[in-house]
Amino acid sequence: xxxxHTIKDLQLALSLIRQAKQAIALVPTMGNLHPGHLxxxxxxxxxxxxxxxxxxxxxxxxxxxxxxxxxxxxxxADIEKLEAVHTDILFAPNIADIYxxxxxxxxxxxxxxxxxxxxxxxxxxxxxxxxxxxAKLFNMTRADVAxxxxxxxxxxxxxxxxxxxxxIPINIVSVPIVREPSGLAMSSRNGYLSAQQRQLAAAIHxxxxxxxxxxxxxxxxxxxLRDNAAxxxxxxxxxxxxxxxxxxxxxxxxTKKDKxxxxxxxxxxGSTRLIDNITxxxx
Ligand code: PAF
Numbered sequence: 001x002x003x004x005h006t007i008k009d010l011q012l013a014l015s016l017i018r019q020a021k022q023a024i025a026l027v028p029t030m031g032n033l034h035p036g037h038l039x040x041x042x043x044x045x046x047x048x049x050x051x052x053x054x055x056x057x058x059x060x061x062x063x064x065x066x067x068x069x070x071x072x073x074x075x076x077a078d079i080e081k082l083e084a085v086h087t088d089i090l091f092a093p094n095i096a097d098i099y100x101x102x103x104x105x106x107x108x109x110x111x112x113x114x115x116x117x118x119x120x121x122x123x124x125x126x127x128x129x130x131x132x133x134x135a136k137l138f139n140m141t142r143a144d145v146a147x148x149x150x151x152x153x154x155x156x157x158x159x160x161x162x163x164x165x166x167x168i169p170i171n172i173v174s175v176p177i178v179r180e181p182s183g184l185a186m187s188s189r190n191g192y193l194s195a196q197q198r199q200l201a202a203a204i205h206x207x208x209x210x211x212x213x214x215x216x217x218x219x220x221x222x223x224x225l226r227d228n229a230a231x232x233x234x235x236x237x238x239x240x241x242x243x244x245x246x247x248x249x250x251x252x253x254x255t256k257k258d259k260x261x262x263x264x265x266x267x268x269x270g271s272t273r274l275i276d277n278i279t280x281x282x283x
Contacts, residue, residue, distance in 0.1 A: 001083050003090045007098075007140050010091045014052070014141060022049035026143035026170075028134060031055040031092075032072040033081045036178035036186040040147045041085045043175045047145045052089040053082055054137050059095065060103045061129030072191060091141075098136065109135045111158050111165070114251060118154050118264060119275065122241050130155055131162050138168055145171040149178075151185050153264060153277045157251055177276070179205065185276045192272040201274055203236050204265055208278040211245070211263055215280050220256050233267050241266035241273065248279055258282075 004010045017024060025048035027040045037053075044051040055078060062068035075092065082090055099106050108128050114120070115127035138146065148156045156174050163172055178186045183205030184198065193201055207229050214225055222245045230243045246252060248260040261280040266273060 001079070001087050001090055003079065003092065005092055005094065005097075007093065010052075010089070010093075010140060013089055014050075017050045018142075023144045024048055024141060025051045026137060026141045026146040027051060027053045028137050028146065028148070029053060029055050030057045030071065030188070031078050032074050032188040032191070033078045034178075034186045034188065034190075036149055036151065038081060038085050039178050040149060040175050041082065041087055043173065044145070044147045045086070047147070047171075047173055048143075050088045052091055052141055052143065053087050054091045054093075054141075056091075056093055056098060056133065058098075058129055058133040060099075060108075060132055061126050063123055063125060066123070067189075067192075072188065098133070106132075108132045109162060109166075111162050114154070114158050114161055117251060118242060118244065119266060120154070120158075122266065127155070127158050131158060134159055135162065135166070135168070138163075138170055143170060145173055147173045147175055150174050150279075151177045151187065151275065151277070153262060154251065185274075187274065189272055189274065193269060197269045197272070200237060201269055203238075204233070204267065204274065204276045207232050208263055208265065208276060212278050212280045215245075215261065215282060222254055229263075229265070233265070238267040238269055241268065243267075245280075 002013055004013055025044035027044050029037050041051055057071050059068055109131040110128050111131055120127050160172050163170060180186060182202035184202045211225050211229050226243050226245055230240045233240050243265050245254050245261055245263045247254050247258050248262040254261050259282040262277055264277040266275045
C-alpha cells in the first residue's frame with residue numbers, strides 16, 4: 001500500500017493510474033477502522049482497479065460540544081487493517097493541506113432541506129462539514145466511484161443530492177450495514193461504550209426488525225409503531241433523539257401509500273450517540 005500525506009503526492013500517484021486508464025474508487029473515512037470500513041474497501045475493489053482510502057478526522061463536521069478531541073486516532077492499526085485487505089493507496093493528509101485558509105474561513109457546501117432534519121436537526125452544521133470535505137475529496141481524487149456505508153443513511157442521501165446538484169461526475173455506491181454478532185451496527189463510536197452499554201446497544205436492531213415485520217404484516221399505523229419503538233428504547237435506558245419512519249428516497253414523512261420506507265433511530269447511551277436504520281419494502 002502506498003501511503004501519501006499531501007494532495008500533491010496523491011495527485012502524482014493518481015495521475016499515473018489515470019494514464020494507465022484504470023478506474024479509481026474512493027473510500028472516505030475518519031480512521032479508527034472497523035470491519036464496516038473494510039467492507040467498503042472490498043466492495044470498492046469490485047468497482048475499480050485502484051482503491052484510495054482517505055483518512056482524515058474532519059473538524060468541520062463536529063459541533064462545539066462533540067467528540068472531536070477524543071475521537072480515536074489509530075493510524076498504525078488502521079494501516080495494518082488496510083494492508084490486510086490490499087488497499088492500494090492511503091491518503092492521510094494533515095489539516096493545513098485540506099483547509100489552507102483555516103477550517104472556519106473556507107468555502108462550504110450546503111445541501112438545504114435534507115440536512116435540516118434527523119441528525120441535521122440535532123447536530124447543526126454537521127452535514128455542511130461532511131459535504132464540504134466530501135466535495136473536496138471528490139475534487140482531489142477525481143475518483144470514478146465513491147463508497148459510503150448505509151449506516152449513515154442520511155449522510156448517503158445528502159451526498160447523493162450534492163452529487164446531483166453539482167453534477168459531480170462520480171458514481172456513489174452504498175454498502176449495507178455491517179453488524180456485530182449481537183446485531184449492533186458497527187461504528188467507531190461503539191468504542192466509547194462500556195461492556196454493559198454495549199450489551200444494551202444491541203437492543204436497537206431487534207426494535208428495527210420488529211417494526212419492519214409489523215409493517216410488512218400490514219400494520220400501517222406508522223405513528224404508533226414509531227411511538228412504541230421510542231418507548232421500548234426509553235424503557236431500556238436509552239435517551240431517544242429521534243425515531244422516524246420515512247419515505248426511503250426522499251426522507252419525507254411516509255404515508256399509507258408509500259411502499260419503500262426507511263426507519264431511522266438515533267439514541268444516546270450515556271454520552272454516546274448511536275444511529276441505526278432499516279429499509280422496508282412493503283408488498
Ligand atoms: O462517514 C464518515 O466517516 C465521514 O462523515 C466522512 C464521509 C469520511 C467525511 O468525513
